Amino acid sequence: MTLRRLEPGHAIDGFRLDAPLNPGGMASLWRVTHPDIALPMVMKIPFMRPGENPLAIIGFEVEGMILPKLEGEHAPRFVKSGDFSNPYIVMEYIAGRSLKDRLGETPLPAEEVAAIGTAIAVALHDLHAQHVVHLDVKPSNVIMRDNGEAALIDYGLARHDQLPDLLAEEVSGAIGTGAYISPEQVQGERGDPRSDLFALGVVLYFLATGERPFGEPGNAREWRRRLWRDPVPPRAWKSDLPPWLQEVILRCLEIDADARPATAAELAFALRNSECVLLTERSRRTRRDGVLTVAARWLRARKPVLPPQRRSIAAQLARAPIILAAIDLGAGHEGLSEAIAVAVSRLLATEPGARLACVNVLKVSLLTIDPVADAQGRNIHLQRLVELKHWARALPVAAERVTYHVLEALDPADALIGFARANRADHIVIGARASSALRRYLGSVSAQVVAEAPCTVTVVRTAGSR
Amino acid sequence: MLIAIFTDIHSNREALEACLAHAAHRPIGRYVFLGDYVGYGADPEFVVDTVQEYAARGAVTLLGNHDSAAIGTPERMNDVAARAIEWTHRQLGPAQLAFLASRPLTVRDGGQLYVHASAADPAACDYVLDERSAGRSLQATDAALTFCGHTHVPALFHLTVTGKIAGFDPDAGVALPLTPQRRWLAVIGAVGQPRDRNPAACYALYDGGPRTLTYVRVPYDIESAARKIRDAGLPQFLAARLAWGR
Known part of the structure; x- marks a missing residue:
């Protein structure tokens, strides 16, 4: 393998070396451009000096295997790698600090x-x-x-x-x-x-x-x-x-x-x-x-x-999924929240490493956007938390694996989906109330959650509503 | 170029058809058959004819030890295999036997070597089963990539930077990068008689662009293949093991 002396302006496989970056411990790094590729890019060229740490050479090979497999914004996008006689990897240059x-x-x-x-x-x-x-x-x-x-x-x-x-x-x-x-x-x-x-x-x-x-x-x-x-x-x-x-x-x-x-x-x-x-x-x-x-x-x-x-x-x-239980509280929902508890218990029994997030959405209207204290002077938010804990009391899950959240939102479905996405939930359990002409017309929360959730969704119905 | 690699079809029509149908959905630039078209299964004529058609269209087609035995060359074989070969020999016509007889033991295509079993002595048909046997094969060639079959068990071996041999048990459906920095020996699992406890037919796709190898598993109609083996009067064990995948 020949040692190349690299200078700005040199081209390697059509990539023009623009400016050197701080070298890593095991490779030199260059900002590069290519006439056909708009992405900001960096080229990594391993030090192949005689007596170089073999870890450096294998590490370069490992990166060339793994980087093309990765997708998403949390890793640089792979662009191209060189062959045996001309080793390099070109990847996305990530702007930031x-x-x-x-x-x-x-x-x-x-x-x-x-x-x-x-x-x-x-x-x-x-x-x-x-x-x-x-x-x-x-x-x-x-x-x-x-x-x-x-x-x-x-x-x-x-x-x-x-x-x-x-x-x-x-x-x-x-x-x-x-x-x-x-x-x-x-x-x-x-x-x-x-x-x-x-x-x-x-x-x-x-x-x-x-x-x-x-x-x-x-x-x-x-x-x-x-x-x-x-x-x-x-x-x-x-x-x-x-x-x-x-x-x-x-x-x-x-x-x-x-x-x-x-x-x-x-x-x-x-x-x-x-x-x-x-x-x-x-x-x-x-x-x-x-x-x-x-x-x-x-x-x-x-x-x-x-x-x-x-x-x-x-x-x-897979051993430690995050399960989100969406609970409706209050009068008229007892049967459904009981059925959700049964469904969640079954999930927890099969996934002992699971974490459970119990979520209730406090619907606020545009007119009264701030959470108000009700007639008894109790803060509704706090009361909902108490009720959530009461709901979860019999679930087969250790205290350190459960959390309770009251979300205040105009749109309950949006709030649940946003919470699931932000917290990387793996599974949502949600209740669906009985079908009615009005609900079909307005659309139900559970239907929107099923359509837009970033994960598996289980919809629970009570026997009476089937 | 995308290369589809098939080996150890062993007269299993259902498995071969399923694999070829799976490959037909992809832009295959070259078909490679690493031998052992016959033996064990009940459809030797169909399999040999099919492979012959692919050969006429430019496919690489090698000779395996069962093919060699079917044309009358004495081969070391256990009793069950030998009985299947005697039966197979009677089914094949002169043209089919002549096709088998003219197959090469190895084909070298640039940096790639195709061989039925170990490259160390292609005619001896040693099994590449572990690091030791893989090492013998890798030392016998300077090819960057060797593709072989014969063991009916998918495996991927490579020569490390410091000259050690390492083995890897590949998952199906994962594009495995065969890096240019080292030499690789890929053992392709069997189309017609898998023995890695997964009864689905196995073949492989090698993509020369990104240099990735993907082992592919294709479920096929095992019941029909097994029934034909029993109906032909071949040893029952050969029918039963298809469903066990071993």
Whole structure:
């Protein structure tokens, strides 16, 4: 392979090199243009110097396999790659700001940390749903678009669970970035989407406190400390950090992946609905675990690890769906809300990892747009929340897996669909009232939800209305 | 160019027709048949005639060990297979036997090698089942891509940067990128007698543009194929295993 000296103005396969960007660790990057392609583009050319780290070369190959598979706005669009003698990848140039550029501004306010975290979690959920774990989530690999969405770049360490894992075949042991790598990655596991949630937890910790929870350990021996040593709680650095944010961050940083949020959608849900975060002992923690707890974990970490099984990313996502139950409350709806409870119970019985969001829409009219207090002086909003909790009391689901939401809206169907879309709901359960001439004329809420929802919808009817 | 690759049809008319019908909806630029047209199943004449038609239109058609046995070459074979081959030999006419007899063991097409079994010794028909046997095949050729059959089990092997061999169990319907940075050996599953516990017929599509290989599974009328095997007086086991996919 010949070493090319690259200069602005050079052309490679019809792509004109315009300007160099900051090189990545393993490749040079160029803004490029092509007469036939309007998209803003960047070309990545791997360093192929003699003695170059083989990981760099395989990582480049891995990115060339995975990038063409990805769709959507959370990853750069793949344009073209070169052949064996002329290796390069051309992809979409994502306009926006690298999250790395914001590290100087830390600590950021909690609301901003939550907004950035939500955007990254939504992006990760989109990747995971496409069978890909990123495995190198860190600020320099996150681009915040101007519209607030996040895109993840650099798939050199990523894993697609339907493709051969070229990295695992070449390298035994940990592959990742020291400050962000998850405990299971340290042990060689490369198929768990929750590894990305751990790395995102490190990012959120850093953004919220200005400190790195595990420093920047350089070698794999030091990385192993992550198997037993928990981080200093964020509130120890920044006492005004809200307890819910500490709860969320420390859940992401749990050593055992089962103790973390089950999916990126679940994490996005928590960050978006901070008032619904169930505060546990994690939120109150002021210091790290004691020496006995850490010693017990250290002993456990010395045990040989079972070889990682071939696990499907899709299966992990499917284990923890978000179910949205849309409930009508009040007189005249008892039969229907009872029937919805039965339908939801059956779903929960088959999906033990599910999360349940109980949603009621408080319909406001244009005339009285602000929620009013009723005659008894009780706030209707609060009363609806109480009734929702009462409705859900007998459902077979643990308290930390249920949330309650009262949406105020002019159009109930729009509100439900918007909520489902924003929170990446997997399944909506909604009741339909008896058919009538008037309802056929006006159109029903459930019919509109069925037509426009971004997910599966179950429509429940009571026996009398069939 | 999109290349459709079929192997181990084994006289299964229903499976072959289902796969060809599936491929016919795609812009196939080349058809490749990796051998073992006959043996086991009840429709050797139909299968040989069909493959011959494709060959006349430019398809690559190789010789498999069952085809070789059917024209009278002694081959190592178990008792059930040998009984099916004796029966097959009686069904085929001189033109069909002559077609089989003139098939090559390998075809090289640029960077691609087509062979029925291992490239290490094409006539010996070794099974490419694991990293060791895949390594022997990969070392015997400098082709960037080798396509073979013979095992009835889909698998994808590749030679890593440091010279190790790694294997992969491919999911159906996923376009697998065969990167230009390394050499690949794709074992295509059987059209007519799958043995990977999935009874659906298997063939593969290779797209030379993005260099992706997609294993395709096509359900077919197993009951009819099995009934014809029983009606022909062939060993019952050959009918039963179609539904088991093993």
